[in-house]
Amino acid sequence: MLEEEESITIDEELEKQIRKSRFQIKEPATKFYHRITSSTKNFIDYQIPAARDNLKTWGTSFRGGVILFCFVLVSLIPILLNDNTYFGIFIVAMIYSIYAASWDLLAGVTGQVSFGHSAFFGIGGYGFIFCILFFQLNWIVSLFIGGIITIVLGLIIAIPALRLKGPYLALGTMAFSLMLYYIFQFPELQAESIDMPRELNIWRLTVLTPFGEFLIILIFMVVSILIMLIIYNSKLGTIFKGIRDDEYATEAAGINTTKYKLIAFTISAFFAGLAGAIYSFHLGNANFDFFSNARSFYPVIFVLLGGISTISGAVMGAFTFALLTQAISEIMNVISQIFPSLPTVFTTQIETISVFLFAIILLLIIRFTERGIMNPAIRHTKSLWDLLLGK
Amino acid sequence: MVTEIFANLLEILIFGTSLGLILSLISLGYSLLYGVGKVINLSHGMFYFLTGYLIFVFTNQFYLGLPLYVGVILSLIIITGIGALTYITLIKPFLEREIMILISTFALGYLIFNFVLLLENLLQKNIIPGLVYLPQFIPGEIAIPGSEALFTFYNLFVMLMAFALITLVYLFIRYSRYGKAIRAVSQDQDAAKLMGINLNGVLLFTTILSVFLAGVAAFLYVPLEPMHMGSGWDILLLSMSVVILGGMGSILGTVLGAFVLSFSVKFCAYFINPLVGFPLDSIFHLIIIILMLMIRPRGILGKKEKV
Numbered sequence: 001m002l003e004e005e006e007s008i009t010i011d012e013e014l015e016k017q018i019r020k021s022r023f024q025i026k027e028p029a030t031k032f033y034h035r036i037t038s039s040t041k042n043f044i045d046y047q048i049p050a051a052r053d054n055l056k057t058w059g060t061s062f063r064g065g066v067i068l069f070c071f072v073l074v075s076l077i078p079i080l081l082n083d084n085t086y087f088g089i090f091i092v093a094m095i096y097s098i099y100a101a102s103w104d105l106l107a108g109v110t111g112q113v114s115f116g117h118s119a120f121f122g123i124g125g126y127g128f129i130f131c132i133l134f135f136q137l138n139w140i141v142s143l144f145i146g147g148i149i150t151i152v153l154g155l156i157i158a159i160p161a162l163r164l165k166g167p168y169l170a171l172g173t174m175a176f177s178l179m180l181y182y183i184f185q186f187p188e189l190q191a192e193s194i195d196m197p198r199e200l201n202i203w204r205l206t207v208l209t210p211f212g213e214f215l216i217i218l219i220f221m222v223v224s225i226l227i228m229l230i231i232y233n234s235k236l237g238t239i240f241k242g243i244r245d246d247e248y249a250t251e252a253a254g255i256n257t258t259k260y261k262l263i264a265f266t267i268s269a270f271f272a273g274l275a276g277a278i279y280s281f282h283l284g285n286a287n288f289d290f291f292s293n294a295r296s297f298y299p300v301i302f303v304l305l306g307g308i309s310t311i312s313g314a315v316m317g318a319f320t321f322a323l324l325t326q327a328i329s330e331i332m333n334v335i336s337q338i339f340p341s342l343p344t345v346f347t348t349q350i351e352t353i354s355v356f357l358f359a360i361i362l363l364l365i366i367r368f369t370e371r372g373i374m375n376p377a378i379r380h381t382k383s384l385w386d387l388l389l390g391k
Numbered sequence: 392m393v394t395e396i397f398a399n400l401l402e403i404l405i406f407g408t409s410l411g412l413i414l415s416l417i418s419l420g421y422s423l424l425y426g427v428g429k430v431i432n433l434s435h436g437m438f439y440f441l442t443g444y445l446i447f448v449f450t451n452q453f454y455l456g457l458p459l460y461v462g463v464i465l466s467l468i469i470i471t472g473i474g475a476l477t478y479i480t481l482i483k484p485f486l487e488r489e490i491m492i493l494i495s496t497f498a499l500g501y502l503i504f505n506f507v508l509l510l511e512n513l514l515q516k517n518i519i520p521g522l523v524y525l526p527q528f529i530p531g532e533i534a535i536p537g538s539e540a541l542f543t544f545y546n547l548f549v550m551l552m553a554f555a556l557i558t559l560v561y562l563f564i565r566y567s568r569y570g571k572a573i574r575a576v577s578q579d580q581d582a583a584k585l586m587g588i589n590l591n592g593v594l595l596f597t598t599i600l601s602v603f604l605a606g607v608a609a610f611l612y613v614p615l616e617p618m619h620m621g622s623g624w625d626i627l628l629l630s631m632s633v634v635i636l637g638g639m640g641s642i643l644g645t646v647l648g649a650f651v652l653s654f655s656v657k658f659c660a661y662f663i664n665p666l667v668g669f670p671l672d673s674i675f676h677l678i679i680i681i682l683m684l685m686i687r688p689r690g691i692l693g694k695k696e697k698v
Contacts, residue, residue: 113490115433115497160685167431167489168688171631175680178628182674189669293624297501300494345512352512356505362498366491367480 062382067312074319075218079211087210093322094221095279096298100306100314101228102271103299108309109232110264111244112161115170115296116177117272119157122184122290124150124273125280129194139200143220143277150273151266158265162258174296181291193287201284217278224271225315231267232311240264241309294355301358304365307372316374325354398537399661405535407650407657409546412553413615415649417608418630419560419642420601426640427577427597430482430492434500435605436627442470442606443613443622444507447523453516459528467606474602478595486594504623511620524617525610549611556607560600561642573597577640632676635683638693647691652676 058064078086099121107113128146131137137145157176161169184191195201204213231237239260242250251257280286289295299314302321306313329350336342346353365372421435448454449462457465481499485491511517527545535542564570575583576593584590629652637648652675660672683690 113493115493160681164684164688167493168684170490170493171431171635172681172684175628175631175677175684178624179674179677179681182677186669294501297497300497304494343513343515345509349509349512352505352508355501356509359498359502359505363481363495363502366495366498367484 062385063378066378066381070316071222078214082211084210087214089322089326091210091214091217091282092279093319094217095275095282096302096322097315097318098221098224098278099272099275100299100302100318101225101311102268102275104303104309104311104314105228105231105240105271106264106268108303109237109244109311110240110261111247112261112264113166113170114173115300116157116173116175117268117299118291118293118295119173119177119180120150120154120269120272121276121279121295122177122180122286122288123153124276125286125290126184126191126194126276127273128277128280129196129286132197132200133194139281143274143281146277146280147270147274150269150276153273154265154269155262157269158262161265162261174293177291177296178293181288181293184288184291191288193285196281196284204281204284213282217282220274220278221315224274225311228267228271228311236260236263244309297355301355301362303372304362305358305372307374308370310372310374313372313374317372321354321358324357325350328354328357394537398535401535402538402540403654403657403661405542406540407654409550410657411646411650411653412550412557413608413612414629414633414653415557415646416553416604417612417626418633418645418649419557420604421630422634422637422640422642422645423560423564423604424597424601425634427573428482428486428594429489430486430594430598431489431496432482432598432601433493433496433627434477434503435601435630436623436625437500437503438470438474438602438605439609439626440618440623441473441503441507442466443525443609443618444511444523445469446610446613447525448510448514450525453518454514459526463610466610467603470606471599471603474599475595477602478598482598483591483594500623500627508620521620522617523613523619523622525614527614546615549615552611553608556604557642557646560604564642569593569596628680629676632680632683635680635688635690638690641692644690644692651691652679655679 059068074090078090099117102120103114103117106117124146127149128139128142131142131145132139157173161172164172183189196204208216239250239255242253242255243257243260243264247257276290280290298321302317303314304317305320306315306317329347332346332350332353336344336347369376417439421432424430424432424435445466446459446462449457449465450459455462477496477499481495482492485495511521527543529543529545529548531544532541533544564573572583572588572593573596575586575588576590580590583593633648633652634645635648636652637646638644656672656675659675660670663671
């Protein structure tokens with residue numbers, strides 16, 4: 001009897017304890033509150049100072065200093081010059097840097113080399129114009145919708161392309177972009193060249209002015225490049241690099257490579273489409289030349305010039321290309337004023353000349369350095385800097 | 392109505408055979424280079440384009456005005472030199488990495504393309520700007536019964552020449568001693584090296600042969616179809632689709648792919664275009680590339696490999 005009573009009391013106590021614990025579990029609000037407050041406190045007390053310190057050390061380090069200096073230079077030069085041609089050049093360079101960085105994310109980081117990236121660029125441009133013409137959407141919304149439409153196209157290309165590897169993927173994507181190039185040229189479609197609505201174009205030219213356009217596109221570029229850099233440095237980026245370096249090993253490590261390749265295609269297509277949309281906003285027009293083979297070749301030049309698989313190398317390549325093209329045209333103008341008998345090719349075919357020169361530079365880079373010029377240049381200037389400071 | 396369809400079918404048969412032979416000649420070098428060294432040469436079309444342009448510059452009366460045979464021999468010598476240089480500088484260092492070969496030959500294609508554009512704009516002697524044309528040096532033509540199209544003797548000459556060249560290359564690779572070495576390299580590079588075959592020599596020879604075949608194809612085909620400035624990329628994509636259709640690296644597969652492609656393109660141009668309402672035949676080869684890559688990436692007669 002005694003034993004039974006004891007056991008009953010023990011059971012009751014147990015029940016009470018269980019009820020108590022259940023009561024605690026069933027009180028999610030307070031627990032949630034505690035978790036939130038503690039994590040916020042943790043975030044404010046530790047993570048923000050840590051991030052600030054990281055940023056400070058990055059900013060005072062040589063590499064960070066150079067990048068900040070370049071950024072300030074890039075944003076200040078056109079503002080100080082206040083010349084519409086320079087705004088135009090920098091705007092195109094910024095658009096191409098988004099485009100080239102998106103190619104780098106797909107080809108350099110994930111290893112899925114595509115020679116038909118202009119398909120994404122063109123669809124983004126046409127998507128932007130169509131959104132404005134047919135749905136009368138706001139232009140900033142249309143820019144994003146242009147990118148989102150391109151994601152759909154990216155998936156349409158990616159799903160069959162996932163069965164292909166290496167050169168076959170490059171050939172397939174190239175065929176796809178050229179198919180779009182020919183389709184948009186068909187006279188039956190009447191889509192060779194579509195202009196932006198006149199009011200919007202006039203608004204862009206008079207109210208927004210090249211300066212405002214420059215600022216907006218600068219923000220777009222900085223945010224896009226930052227997002228891509230964050231992806232590059234995140235866990236996702238590590239998986240991408242794993243797929244590039246050894247796909248079978250990555251798969252053996254329990255990672256669904258197909259899913260991550262699809263994600264890479266999606267992100268890359270979005271940013272390429274965004275670049276295309278911004279470009280057609282800048283031109284005020286979308287035409288079939290958006291899909292041309294040359295435009296698929298541009299990101300290859302830019303990325304290999306700056307350094308493959310670095311993201312920021314793409315930006316540097318794009319700016320080098322734009323500025324050198326402008327420099328060539330200025331030099332040619334001066335020369336043609338001194339020697340008026342010179343053939344007109346040197347002043348009219350600037351783009352052809354610069355692509356010709358850049359193809360030579362690209363071949364030399366591929367042949368001799370492979371890692372682009374950005375990282376070695378920073379390293380060499382750093383050693384020079386250290387030498388000057390006497391470290 | 393029936394006679395019209397019959398005439399159309401006859402035209403498809405004649406011009407399809409002609410196009411098929413020329414296409415197989417154009418893409419033979421591309422296929423060979425892939426089969427032997429796993430090299431995808433994206434500047435193949437540009438070699439074709441450059442040869443056509445050089446012959447045009449050498450022989451056209453508004454440019455240098457040399458006799459035809461001098462111009463052809465000079466252009467072929469120049470183009471084989473460029474081919475050898477391409478192999479030594481751009482293909483040989485990257486034999487282990489296919490992607491770098493793709494990028495470097497793509498860049499070379501752009502180099503040649505922009506070089507020709509600049510040269511054309513610099514000379515400015517062309518009476519039809521942007522068009523490269525050559526004379527058909529054999530006169531005479533036959534009317535095809537029941538239709539307005541004419542079949543020139545030059546076309547027949549081109550067909551015979553293409554057939555002879557393809558047969559020669561096939562016999563060379565099948566029966567000669569050097570052809571045996573080429574086949575050995577295409578089967579297993581390391582084993583071929585161990586058997587004392589000069590791997591670099593074989594690959595250099597194949598590259599030169601491939602470029603030379605593209606040059607000869609340009610010499611034969613440009614009189615029939617004049618080139619515009621973007622023709623290099625068109626030729627590249629045509630040969631790419633032929634090779635992907637027939638099977639990478641096999642000569643018979645290439646010929647088969649060329650015939651399938653040419654007949655289907657001609658059929659499309661005659662019977663499907665009026666139904667659809669737009670020129671489907673101009674993008675037909677691109678559709679074939681995409682479909683084949685999706686369904687059977689190794690082609691109809693291609694060897695089984697990890698793709």
